[in-house]
Amino acid sequence: MIAPDWFRDDRLPHIYCTGCGNGTVINCTLAAVEEMGWKRDETVFVSGIGCSSRAPGYILTDSLHTTHGRALAFATGVKMARPDLHVVVFTGDGDLAAIGGNHFIHACRRNVDMTVICMNNHIYGMTGGQGSPTTPAGAISTTTPYGMSEPAFDLAELAVAAGANYVARWTSYHVKELTKAVAAGLQTPGLAFIEARTQCPTNYGRHNKLRRVSDMIEHLRSHAILVQKHDRLVAEGKPIPEGAFTVGELVRRNRPAMGVQR
Amino acid sequence: MKLVIDESRCKGCNLCVLVCPYGIFQEGTELNSRGIVTPVLDRPERCTNCRLQALYGRMLCGVCHMICPDQAINWVEEKPFEPHKVEVEF
Ligand SMILES: Cc1ncc(C[n+]2csc(CCOP(=O)(O)OP(=O)(O)O)c2C)c(N)n1
Ligand code: SF4
Ligand code: SF4
Ligand code: SF4
Ligand SMILES: [Mg+2]
Numbered sequence: 001m002i003a004p005d006w007f008r009d010d011r012l013p014h015i016y017c018t019g020c021g022n023g024t025v026i027n028c029t030l031a032a033v034e035e036m037g038w039k040r041d042e043t044v045f046v047s048g049i050g051c052s053s054r055a056p057g058y059i060l061t062d063s064l065h066t067t068h069g070r071a072l073a074f075a076t077g078v079k080m081a082r083p084d085l086h087v088v089v090f091t092g093d094g095d096l097a098a099i100g101g102n103h104f105i106h107a108c109r110r111n112v113d114m115t116v117i118c119m120n121n122h123i124y125g126m127t128g129g130q131g132s133p134t135t136p137a138g139a140i141s142t143t144t145p146y147g148m149s150e151p152a153f154d155l156a157e158l159a160v161a162a163g164a165n166y167v168a169r170w171t172s173y174h175v176k177e178l179t180k181a182v183a184a185g186l187q188t189p190g191l192a193f194i195e196a197r198t199q200c201p202t203n204y205g206r207h208n209k210l211r212r213v214s215d216m217i218e219h220l221r222s223h224a225i226l227v228q229k230h231d232r233l234v235a236e237g238k239p240i241p242e243g244a245f246t247v248g249e250l251v252r253r254n255r256p257a258m259g260v261q262r
Numbered sequence: 263m264k265l266v267i268d269e270s271r272c273k274g275c276n277l278c279v280l281v282c283p284y285g286i287f288q289e290g291t292e293l294n295s296r297g298i299v300t301p302v303l304d305r306p307e308r309c310t311n312c313r314l315q316a317l318y319g320r321m322l323c324g325v326c327h328m329i330c331p332d333q334a335i336n337w338v339e340e341k342p343f344e345p346h347k348v349e350v351e352f
Contacts, residue, residue, distance in 0.1 A: 002327065002333070012332075024328070175328035176325070
């Protein structure tokens with residue numbers, strides 16, 4: 001269950017658009033935190049800039065709403081200065097993988113002990129729908145009016161390659177699985193990266209024939225395939241369905257981590 | 263327990279309509295005082311969580327509560343004398 005007393009009730013309802021998936025990701029994160037039994041004054045939420053990055057502002061703990069792309073740099077600082085605190089980062093695809101791309105790979109490489117939750121809506125939501133490094137090929141955005149011609153980053157695979165100790169991907173439709181993945185991430189020493197694919201009906205859906213929230217959710221649901229199934233299809237030499245992305249736990253390992261309190 | 267939608271928070275996205283296995287949420291038709299069409303509840307006493315939360319001492323199902331992006335779905339204690347119809351589905 002979502003920890004109800006972790007919300008800043010006076011700030012709700014939040015500014016997110018009708019049907020925006022970010023609110024669901026906050027729910028799942030707070031449910032996982034509740035499961036861990038963490039205390040509010042031992043937990044810090046850190047974020048950069050973007051719709052997704054506004055999340056800590058609705059949570060009743062100390063938080064840092066930092067500059068665009070730099071959430072991980074600030075979070076690393078918090079963890080190094082106070083390894084006794086639980087550090088959770090909320091970020092967006094633009095914040096994490098465009099302007100913050102270098103911080104992302106190096107935080108994973110250093111394996112800093114924190115949990116990073118990326119609300120990947122494949123777009124710069126806050127600034128009006130410009131293409132991001134995760135905008136799928138062919139998708140329309142305000143900066144790609146003829147369709148995105150560049151290939152997209154797979155954020156979860158990037159975190160695996162860069163060295164994070166725990167990596168999982170789910171969507172804002174898979175609320176139970178996402179909650180479990182965040183909880184697993186919170187428990188893991190070292191950097192845990194959870195990519196939550198979310199819907200941005202306003203700035204992504206509207207331009208890509210997914211105007212209704214239900215269409216966006218259906219798109220996420222029907223294009224998600226379990227990692228195990230994906231691997232089986234590959235082993236059998238069968239084709240991967242068009243536009244499909246893997247969901248589930250991508251890695252759980254024990255590389256040396258930084259900032260773990262002994 | 264009684265299922266309620268917080269009218270001061272709901273933005274009418276109808277995600278709850280999409281996920282409830284009992285079809286308890288139905289798309290609304292009327293604007294509320296905030297100018298939002300919130301879903302209407304169809305016999306909410308059928309919800310597993312309404313019926314069994316107190317007995318099991320934990321949240322059951324709860325997917326509407328989890329997916330609601332606006333934290334608008336909750337359960338409140340009922341007054342002991344509040345009349346309600348219970349339909350048990352097997
Ligand atoms: C240094 C700097 N460059 C650019 C911006 C403008 N800006 C604000 S939010 C944003 C993109 C956010 O995209 P994302 O991280 O995906 O968040 P979303 O809104 O989609 O959740 C940009 C480019 C800024 N605030 N600061
Ligand atoms: S612009 Fe997109 S990401 Fe931002 S609040 Fe609206 S729906 Fe959510
Ligand atoms: S999911 Fe929440 S915000 Fe959306 S219609 Fe249902 S109660 Fe309202
Ligand atoms: S808890 Fe489950 S059964 Fe009850 S209203 Fe929500 S989705 Fe429906
Ligand atoms: Mg984004």
